[in-house]
Amino acid sequence: MLGKAHIIAHDFVGDPLYKIRRLILRTEVAREAQPGQFVHVQVAKGMDPLLRRPISIADIQREAQEITLLYRIKGKGTEILSEAKVGEELSLMGPLGHGFTLPARGELILVAGGIGVFPLLPLAKAAQEKNLDVSLYWGGENKGFFTSSGLDLWQEARIPVFLSSMDGSIGEKGNVLDLLKKQVGSRLNHGEGATQAAQSEVLSVAVCGPQVMTQVVSDYFLQKGAAVEVSLEERMGCAVGACLGCVCTLKDKVSGRIYRGKVCKDGPVFKGEEVLWDYEG
């Protein structure tokens, strides 16, 4: 879909210090959108910046024909977007990309680093509808960050949330991998080695966050035999797979072939086991 979306709401989530904005749009995109997909938004009326901005879909209200976007004001593009007013229209392409797989059964662990939590809520809600056992492990800087990044949305949805903060002001002190090791590590240990196949049928993991965090969490759960999906982020040009600006490097598990995946079209969600994180060249 390429068209206009009406701005229904646009405000700060919590403390403006954290610069997290909530943008609710009425758009046809709501009809088709799947967890993990994104939209490509035209932010500037002029030519600086020239390109659209890819923003993940943070909530889908199909009946109301609305989607919620959460984003952090970080640069020129998001700065301009933050000025858009309720009642105005934005040019939108979407829904775009290949989203998360909803597991058929078992447990789904969601792992987020910082604002990487945003695309995970639609997946959590879909899992809930399917009566899957779903929980979120979320790392961030401090208490203010969580309350300003939509923690209440998770609480309203009654999804179990486990937090880790760098300063210890909320949840466990430390990073999200430490939290995971402490909270779920012990019950996963029997999954190592021979029972990997069995484990991947019951435990699925979806990860989104900064690349280093995503990589270590993905590797951790892959070692435990879980089925891991990761959502990647890259600078995008076209967002439809035409310009090859946002590729990642993948390795086919079976053939061993190394190839490029388009984060915008083949992703942003990929199988953790197929991503070559440190490929140079």
Place this chain on the structure above:
Amino acid sequence: MKVNGKIEDNYENYTEKSKEDIDLTVELGPLTLRNPIITCSGTYGFGDEYAPYCPVEKLGGITLKGLTPEQRLGNPLPRLAETPAGMLNSVGLENPGLEDFLQSYLPKVRELPTTVIANISGFSLRDYEIMANAFQAGSGIDAIEVNISCPNVKHGGMHFGTHPDSAQEVIALVKAKTNLPVIAKLSPNVTDIVQMAKAVEQGGADIISMINTLLGMSIDIERRQPILANKVGGLSGPAIRPVAVRMVWQVAQAVNIPIIGMGGILTWQDAAEFMLAGARAVSIGTGNFVNPLAPLEVLEGIEEYCRRHGFAAVSDIVGLAH
């Protein structure tokens, strides 16, 4: 259909009516297009990526992503950097390679309901020869654009495009190996664009396309290093348009073969500038990223422009600014 001086939204009605009025076809030497709007190589994938947003059958033609004999993974990331009214890219000719293209992509490309131009690149004359041999009349490809101007790979592409003798040689070789119309894509990163244009004409090029991206750089001042992993990249977008229009103007005066003009076209006014400067057709690249409907809007605007000024055919406006 015109309502209160504005183009009505209903595109179907509009084109059906306007086709009676304005002759849209363009003759580019041996290559005939249904209308003068093409999409640029490297911005339109293999032709179906934008299909959900812009109907392929409305386009005069599309140019495929650049191909080389062997698969290329391209450059490391970041490959994109935004600049005012433009962007830098350093994709580095990532492509599946000739064999995989023929097997996995060509069957779909062949079905595209428009003129399809293959873009070929190489690192040696032998590479260009292999690529030219692969595309002949009846192969599903309608013309070959020879990329002698890629700024993003070492020791290839642009070398051929910045030395007149090399450019002439590579075009002559491709021309000898294929029976398809041959388009030479010129680099703006030269001292004398006219000299290059004359060289490819001498080499037997049927058509010139111009311009490729301008070599540029952007630096992250906080990290104190270039944004692009490749350090330099090709600048595209409206920022380069005046340079492109000037070069089309100069080349149009100096050669007898038709020109496809490109470089920063977003709107029909931009396209009109190129045509008035001497381009018989225009190509839209980075503009697709901003507005996937740009090719259609440009076409509608050019038609309306012709009607408003009393031209019966789009080709009537070519070179009128000279």
